[in-house]
Amino acid sequence: MTDAPNHLKHLNPEQYRAVTTLNGPLLILAGAGSGKTRVLTRRVAHLLHEGVEPRSVFAVTFTNKAAAEMKERVEELVGESGSEVWVSTFHSSCARILRHDIEHLGYTRRFAIYDDDDQKRIVKEIVSRLNLDAEKNPPGAILSRIDHYKNRMKGVADLLAEQRTHENDPFYKVWSAYEEQLKAADALDFNDLIGATVRLFGEHPDVLQKWRDRFRYLLVDEYQDTNNGQYRLLRLLADGHRNLAVVGDDDQSIYGFRGADINNILGFERDFPDAAVIRLEQNYRSTGHILKVANQVIAKNKQRKEKALWTEAGLGRKIRLVERGTPRDESEWVARAIHQLARQGTSWEDMAIVYRTNATSRVFERELQRLRIPHQIVGGRKFYERREVRDMLSYLRLVANPADDAAFLRVCNVPTRGIGAKTLADMRDEAARRGEPLLHVARGATGEAKGQKAVRGFVEIIDELSEQARVLEPAHLVQQVIVRSGYKAMLEAEGNREAEGRLENLAELIRDAHEFEAPADALGPADRLRAWLDRVSLTGQDEDIPDGGRVTLLTVHNAKGLEYPVVFVVHVMEGQFPHARSMEDEAGLEEERRLAYVAFTRARDRLVITWNRVGVESFGPKPATGSSTPSRFLFDLPDDAVEGDRPIPEPASIPEPEPDRAALRRRLDAFLTAQKPRQDLPADMSVRLTEIDHPGQLTRGRKVHHERFGVGVVRGLEGARLLVSFGGGPPRPISLASGELHLVEE
Numbered sequence: 001m002t003d004a005p006n007h008l009k010h011l012n013p014e015q016y017r018a019v020t021t022l023n024g025p026l027l028i029l030a031g032a033g034s035g036k037t038r039v040l041t042r043r044v045a046h047l048l049h050e051g052v053e054p055r056s057v058f059a060v061t062f063t064n065k066a067a068a069e070m071k072e073r074v075e076e077l078v079g080e081s082g083s084e085v086w087v088s089t090f091h092s093s094c095a096r097i098l099r100h101d102i103e104h105l106g107y108t109r110r111f112a113i114y115d116d117d118d119q120k121r122i123v124k125e126i127v128s129r130l131n132l133d134a135e136k137n138p139p140g141a142i143l144s145r146i147d148h149y150k151n152r153m154k155g156v157a158d159l160l161a162e163q164r165t166h167e168n169d170p171f172y173k174v175w176s177a178y179e180e181q182l183k184a185a186d187a188l189d190f191n192d193l194i195g196a197t198v199r200l201f202g203e204h205p206d207v208l209q210k211w212r213d214r215f216r217y218l219l220v221d222e223y224q225d226t227n228n229g230q231y232r233l234l235r236l237l238a239d240g241h242r243n244l245a246v247v248g249d250d251d252q253s254i255y256g257f258r259g260a261d262i263n264n265i266l267g268f269e270r271d272f273p274d275a276a277v278i279r280l281e282q283n284y285r286s287t288g289h290i291l292k293v294a295n296q297v298i299a300k301n302k303q304r305k306e307k308a309l310w311t312e313a314g315l316g317r318k319i320r321l322v323e324r325g326t327p328r329d330e331s332e333w334v335a336r337a338i339h340q341l342a343r344q345g346t347s348w349e350d351m352a353i354v355y356r357t358n359a360t361s362r363v364f365e366r367e368l369q370r371l372r373i374p375h376q377i378v379g380g381r382k383f384y385e386r387r388e389v390r391d392m393l394s395y396l397r398l399v400a401n402p403a404d405d406a407a408f409l410r411v412c413n414v415p416t417r418g419i420g421a422k423t424l425a426d427m428r429d430e431a432a433r434r435g436e437p438l439l440h441v442a443r444g445a446t447g448e449a450k451g452q453k454a455v456r457g458f459v460e461i462i463d464e465l466s467e468q469a470r471v472l473e474p475a476h477l478v479q480q481v482i483v484r485s486g487y488k489a490m491l492e493a494e495g496n497r498e499a500e501g502r503l504e505n506l507a508e509l510i511r512d513a514h515e516f517e518a519p520a521d522a523l524g525p526a527d528r529l530r531a532w533l534d535r536v537s538l539t540g541q542d543e544d545i546p547d548g549g550r551v552t553l554l555t556v557h558n559a560k561g562l563e564y565p566v567v568f569v570v571h572v573m574e575g576q577f578p579h580a581r582s583m584e585d586e587a588g589l590e591e592e593r594r595l596a597y598v599a600f601t602r603a604r605d606r607l608v609i610t611w612n613r614v615g616v617e618s619f620g621p622k623p624a625t626g627s628s629t630p631s632r633f634l635f636d637l638p639d640d641a642v643e644g645d646r647p648i649p650e651p652a653s654i655p656e657p658e659p660d661r662a663a664l665r666r667r668l669d670a671f672l673t674a675q676k677p678r679q680d681l682p683a684d685m686s687v688r689l690t691e692i693d694h695p696g697q698l699t700r701g702r703k704v705h706h707e708r709f710g711v712g713v714v715r716g717l718e719g720a721r722l723l724v725s726f727g728g729g730p731p732r733p734i735s736l737a738s739g740e741l742h743l744v745e746e
Contacts, residue, residue: 007045007077011038018247018278019043022050022217025238025272026245027265031309032294032601033285033563036247040221041070043245044085045077047217054084056214058237060093061221067092070221086215090230091190094197097211098188104204105196112187119143119189126177132170134416135486136493142174144496150191151259153198153228155179163726164710166744194229201236212240223248223268227259235271242272250305251298254557254595256587257497266303283309283601285563287316289641290600290607297636298597301590309601319637322610323630323645327363327571328515330612334568335367337608338551341566348374349549352564354556354599356577358386359504360570361553362512368551375551379558384536388487388502389509393536395481399465400530403437412442412458415490419458423451461485474529475514482506500581512536556599567603572596572611574629596633609634611647703744706734711744 011019015035018028019042030036040059047057061067067087075082086093099109114122123139149159156175159165165172182189188196201208218238220226223246226234238244246268253262269275283291291309298304324330338351353364362383368375383389391414394407401407413419431441439462445455461484469477482488488506491499516535518528552564571577577596582588600607615628630647702714704724712726723731 005049007042007049011042012282014278014280014282015039015042018280019046021245021276021278022047022052023243025242025268025275027268027272027275027277028245028247028280029277029305029307030247030249030280031283031307032249032252032598033283034280034309035282035284036221036249036280037070037073039280040219040247041073041077043219044070044074044082044087048078048081048085052217054081055086056216057085057219058093058215058217059085059087059219059221060090061087062089062225064089064092066221090233091193094193094233097197098193098200101200101204101207102196104207105200106183107188108186110186112185113193114182114187114189116143118187122181123174123178126174126181130170130173130177132174135490137170137174138490138494141494141496141499142171144494144498145171146175146178147191148259150189150195151227151229153195153232155195159710162710166705166711168744169705191229194233198229198232198236201233208236209240212237216241216243218244220244220246221248224250224253224262224265225255225258225260226264227261231261231264244272250303251301251307251594251597252560254560254591254598256591262303262591266305279305279307281307281309283311285604286311286601287313287605289315289318290603292641293319293607293637294597294600296638296641297593297600297633300636301593303587303590315641317606318641318643320606320608321634321637321642321644321646322608323647324610324612326614327511327612328367330570330610331363331367334364334570334608334610335371335373337568338368338373339371342373346566347549348551350565351568352552352554352559352562352566352602353568353570354554354559354602355570356556356579356595357504358501358555359508360576362505362508364553364570366512368553373551374549375553378552378554380555383505383508386502386505388491388505391487392478392481392485392506392509393533395462395465395485396478396529396533398439398462399469399477399481400526400533402439402462402466405431405438408438408442411485412438412455415486417454417458418450419454420451423449423455427455469526469529471525473513473525474516474532475510477525477529478510478513482510556595559602560598563602563604565604566606566608567599568608568610569596569599570610572609572631572634573615574631575615577631577633593633596631705742705744 008016008019012035015038018026018039028036028039030039044057044059048054059067059070061070067089071082071085071087074085074087088096095113098107098111102109102111120139120143123142124134127134127137127139127142149155156165156172156179160167160172167173182192201211215237218234220234225248234244234246246265248265250262250265253260253265256262269277286294286309288311291311295308299308322330322333324333334353338348341351342348353361355361355364358380361377361380365375365377365383380386384393391411394404394410397404398407398411409424412424427438427441431438434441439459442455442459445452445459447453465477465481465484468480472480488503491503491506513532516528516532518531522528522531554562569577574583578589578592582592600609611628611630611634613628634647635649703711704714704722705711706724706726709724709726709732712724712732714722715725715731716723722734724734725731
């Protein structure tokens with residue numbers, strides 16, 4: 001191929017086919033490290049080389065960084081004509097299209113695009129206007145649910161028609177008002193950009209045809225991450241000429257929580273039966289043993305396209321498996337291993353610690369700091385700089401030192417209590433006049449105004465915690481602060497993945513206090529609290545940054561697309577990796593397995609997998625006894641590719657006995673008490689639920705509403721769970737303690 005143009009040189013046979021197969025539908029299954037970016041950019045270059053007009057090529061990806069990189073590489077290959085190719089993200093592309101034609105939908109071309117702050121401000125105002133409880137209806141949680149449905153091309157009317165909500169549901173009321181306010185302001189939110197474009201094309205065929213004529217060749221990067229709206233947009237544009245080439249890897253589909261639908265890539269051949277399918281399986285990143293481990297883990301998934309990565313490089317080192325007794329033992333081993341590798345010549349920047357959730361970083365940060373190893377957190381702040389951690393530390397600082405005005409100002413209205421700016425300004429003026437701390441001034445709040453009452457409530461919390469600080473060890477005091485402050489309830493009410501992550505960080509803060517070894521002269525709980533706070537305050541100070549960059553700490557999601565010579569995948573235990581929220585759902589487990597595949601294939605030369613026997617709890621300090629189970633993924637690893645500690649299966653657990661009749665009745669009573677307003681039914685409508693008589697509200701046939709599954713009908717009782725039929729489907733067991741089930745007012 002010496003006489004071939006430059007853009008066709010140095011391609012393997014499969015890459016060459018992917019670059020030169022220009023017409024008709026094309027599915028390029030690009031495994032990790034197989035050179036997909038090279039294929040995409042050279043495919044664009046080949047289209048232009050074959051005489052296709054640059055403005056007829058539409059290349060779309062997910063991030064501005066990826067789009068800029070693709071555009072730059074295309075221009076390097078073909079020169080100035082490459083600048084005319086439409087290379088953009090989905091949302092930027094839709095915004096440009098709408099600026100031309102949105103008037104067909106009743107908006108002007110001057111329409112605004114609301115960002116996160118705009119959206120939160122609007123929802124907060126609507127919640128207040130509708131006299132809804134802001135703590136039970138936090139704007140962040142409402143917007144998270146709206147985003148969830150918009151990513152799946154669902155509007156508020158769709159939810160009502162599908163009985164996923166009802167007219168008395170606060171969420172329905174807020175979303176309806178939110179959409180009305182957007183339209184009145186001639187504005188769209190971020191997720192509307194794709195939805196509005198799909199609606200524009202669907203309702204106005206002439207507009208769709210104009211853009212079909214413009215874009216004769218479509219290229220899509222990371223197709224496995226497309227959601228329903230993006231899928232429909234591409235189908236509408238491609239159904240004319242059908243020149244749609246998609247590049248992706250179903251084994252790296254890890255964004256289901258954002259609405260990504262793996263069925264889009266799995267069903268491509270169903271959508272286009274005549275599609276050419278090319279598999280890029282030659283890996284240019286990792287050694288043979290690393291690929292063997294990754295292939296073995298992902299092969300257990302049922303919903304995937306068959307493929308196996310291979311490399312011309314040697315087998316390399318075997319994968320090291322390391323088990324330790326506690327999280328601290330595990331983190332100490334990893335930090336020492338990194339230090340040793342650095343002494344042997346490996347640069348800090350060539351090493352990474354990869355974990356499933358951000359909360360995991362804390363124990364590893366601590367050990368890296370102890371050994372003065374420079375490090376950086378990708379995609380998040382260092383542990384003690386995270387908002388929820390800083391909030392809790394401010395509460396504790398105020399408990400330990402009532403004169404700490406900075407701590408007072410940070411948390412007096414967190415969670416929101418109704419202490420307004422004027423109330424705070426008056427208190428600060430009074431504190432300055434009297435030369436006293438704000439907390440002392442706050443104790444004098446006697447008025448009946450809302451702000452004054454809120455100040456008194458806050459003082460009561462601090463005084464109560466101050467009393468507890470005399471007798472409770474730091475870890476237990478932290479737990480009390482998280483609960484008594486209302487912070488835990490606030491995050492649980494939000495109920496989204498971000499809130500779950502913040503709760504995990506708070507659980508890690510409890511563990512941090514639990515593991516703290518106080519100096520010998522800290523004789524009581526209060527002394528030990530101050531010693532721990534001092535250690536936290538000094539953590540990270542005076543960190544020297546030697547030559548060689550920093551060790552990187554990051555989650556698997558943030559690691560996608562990156563690579564490092566040495567990778568430590570840590571906390572690989574049941575409940576952590578796979579994550580607890582995915583362990584009872586087959587689709588969730590398959591995504592967790594894909595996450596493991598992504599984590600392992602970040603390593604180029606050396607992969608180390610670690611876990612410990614204690615694990616972590618979702619909340620509360622962990623006892624010192626071992627209770628963790630090695631991840632099920634570890635039992636899939638091929639023996640000839642690994643060395644070190646081999647995981648030992650746990651004996652089958654004994655099922656817990658069913659709760660007794662009285663316990664079930666108490667659970668039912670607690671559930672009903674939480675429902676407001678109570679909606680008692682006539683006594684003659686009472687029926688037996690399994691073997692539990694519960695007259696009034698919980699009768700067979702009673703309508704309930706679940707935040708995820710919509711409106712359903714009670715069919716019976718199974719243990720401590722209600723059996724509810726949603727959408728006419730089979731009964732689904734729902735925990736009474738989940739907080740997601742509510743009675744529908746009738």
